[in-house]
Amino acid sequence: MSVRARTAIGAVIGATLLAVLPGCGGGTSTGDSGGNSHPKTLTYWASNQGASLEDDKAKLTPELQAFEKQTGITVKLEVVPWSDLLNRILGATSSGQGPDVLNIGNTWSASLQTTGALLPFDDQTFAKIGGKGRFQESALASTGASGKTPTAVPLYSLAYGLYYNKKMFADAGISKPPATWDELVQDGRRLTTGGRYGLAVEGANVSENVHHAFVFAKQHGADFFDASGNPTFTSPGAVEGVKQYVDFIARDKIAAAGNAEYDQNQSIQDFATGKAAMLLWQAAGPNLQKHGMKPDQYGVAPVPVQSGTPGPGQNIDSMVAGINMAVFKNSQNLDGALKFVQFMTSDAEQKKLNGAYGSIPPVKTAAQDPAFSNPELTVLRNTIATSAAPLPQVPKESQFEELVGGAIKDLLADAAAGRPVTTQSVQQRLAKAQQQM
Template sequence: MRSIRAAAAATLAISIAAGVTGCGGGSSAKGGSNDSPKTLTYWASNQGPSIEADKKILTPELKKFEEQTGIKVKLEVVPWADLLNRILAATTSGQGPDVLNIGNTWSASLQATGALLPWNKANFDAIGGRDRFVDSAVASAGAEGKDPSAVPLYSLAYALYYNKKSFADAGISKPPATWDELVADGKKLSKDGKWGLGAEGSNLSNNIHQTFVLGRQHGADFFDADGKATFTSDGAVAAVKQYIDFMAKDKIIAPGNAEYAQNQSLTDFAKGKTAMVLWQAAASTFASQGMKPEDWGAAPVPVGSGTPGTGKSTNSMVAGINMAVFKNTKNIDGAKKFVKFMTSDAEQKLLNKTYGSIPPVKTAQADEAFSAPDLKVLRDTLSTSAAPLPQVPNESQFETAVGTAVKELWADAAAGRPVTTESVKARLEKAQQTMQQ
């Protein structure tokens, strides 16, 4: 999922706590469809460099769908900063689209509103069957044991991106495979006003993504089997401290990164100010900022053992975009036809190649277009070493609470205040208390 603002996540948490039930979709009000079986309204998330770029990419594809089915799709590309609040307004007002994109980490939370069409066997069969999709992608589409609330559309994973020239200048021959190697390389690279690693301390979702993965590596999940928050476990505390220590102790992240928001770390990387960054599919962003493919490389995110895998060798959350349908749309058949079209092999290959993401559809993923070195890293990560964020109804509240705790710890590190096991645990205890209110 592309990162979202904390306010949106907080709004979702409040809505879930208040017991919102969904009644959105398919209305004739502004933003909805006109109830015609020949018309659908689609809210697409902003995946490309700009909203206009997304319109340019998607419009000809929607025209293809209209030519094939006679159903016209009214497109609106919604910025990530607005998308969740727009969805929530639709669940309560009934003034929403027929089909929409959602970040996959929202799946269980939005599922709890009751607004989205459950993808049971019959609905999956209508789009070609559940087994067409990669298991890890489906696992991120709703709570375990329940029918998914959405269908995977674009899959993303984290990789370690590195500047080849910076590495060569520092005498480093290959990207680090362990965290010890990353710290050692980062120290060699942090000189002359440049830094080894980039981060985004004010980006709450990115904070969660990184600390969740480190938590898995320390044997922590942040929630127990009953969905109860366990933010202060030894593993969770160690994970957060390890992340903050890249700045506080190891001095490989610039103090100014504590205030960075979405994509600022990528800008620094593209300008050569930092030599490494942990990010989801970043190739298109680097290209838009003037980097050439030969300027950078991609490697798996480090793990303690040096060999990514499951459990304590997990090195990415399962990131991506899912496609959902408001269950009371007046054009349910048309909506399912549109989901089938967007998840067809042809569209999956075209759109994921354009956006630099990985198809969650198995047959499309095997295409040669996704064999480039950086995409192979992402594909292998999704297949072997990625895990979905906790699929619990209050997941977005978790993103806000723990993401904010990590943001505050970044501020401590940037200001030179001590970051200790005790101070980390205290911040996480405060975050856990907010989950119980």
């Protein structure tokens, strides 16, 4: 989904999507309904990518001022927390009271595409921002349903990596990071001692849960939807994958029971403060350093696979994470909105913004800058290029995140409470989620 998407998606998603009025867009803040009365003003909803809303404002404001200096267009910025963002967007698509330009989690692209409220980026529209060929193919795969005209463009790209504490590994006599899940569990058991744990997870975060469930299911040869977009939550591979993830607390006990309640970056803090030796995360570097951990204290490796090395097919080891940028098609300043998208996806801004957030530019030429070649970003960049896959781009993807992520949250809570988690109980939870779809 996103660089910092660490909170649950609202449970009203399905009902709100059903209530959406196709074709209603944003932009009312730029003028009244009589036309483009304020062509020199835009409203931008930015997602929370930094350590706080204030941190985002500090990073974005100088860039928006540079855009104003170039174009004469003032951008009114609102940074929206992840706990509110999707519901705010859905409310805007149904009411018409929204911004001109906005950020969306890339996993929401197909769901929001069905509202009809976002501007389609056909070849002619892409040409206005420099052309479709500038963007990484894997990032473009998360801009809308397959075979349909995208309604967003990539802004920030990410993938998951395995972060490990070098000193804790050395103290435990472990010479290298695990490459398979069996190795991770073995290492995790050696590292779980003295009140410290081998792994930190964010168990009450439904989005985190879904991201990992997707990868585990892929590695077991399964997916959560068939080719027609129908849910297949109870397939053997999906059930096995979810159980393997829940077992980090339930059976393997390499993650603390209290992790089942984490949903606000607590796992980042546990890793940074030495309470856990490993962490599965997207571009954790800036946050770890904010918590006082120095870059030479941690290493980054590809997320493990069942066997072999990361790659396509059953060795997918990350979802294609990131942020997309979209335009409400009813904006009263479409020309200005597209100029702003062009500015934000320019090579210069891609280097500045992705550098500030620890993410990777989805613009090919910007990603080649040496600034994105440090050990951490090299691992993540290679993952995006070779072993990441987009979450299902289906209209009900947002509901999938809420329902399956919620089912895993409940299973982790069972594990933390000492209640047995079995293949049957996992299947029952996923069956209930599938029925709710």
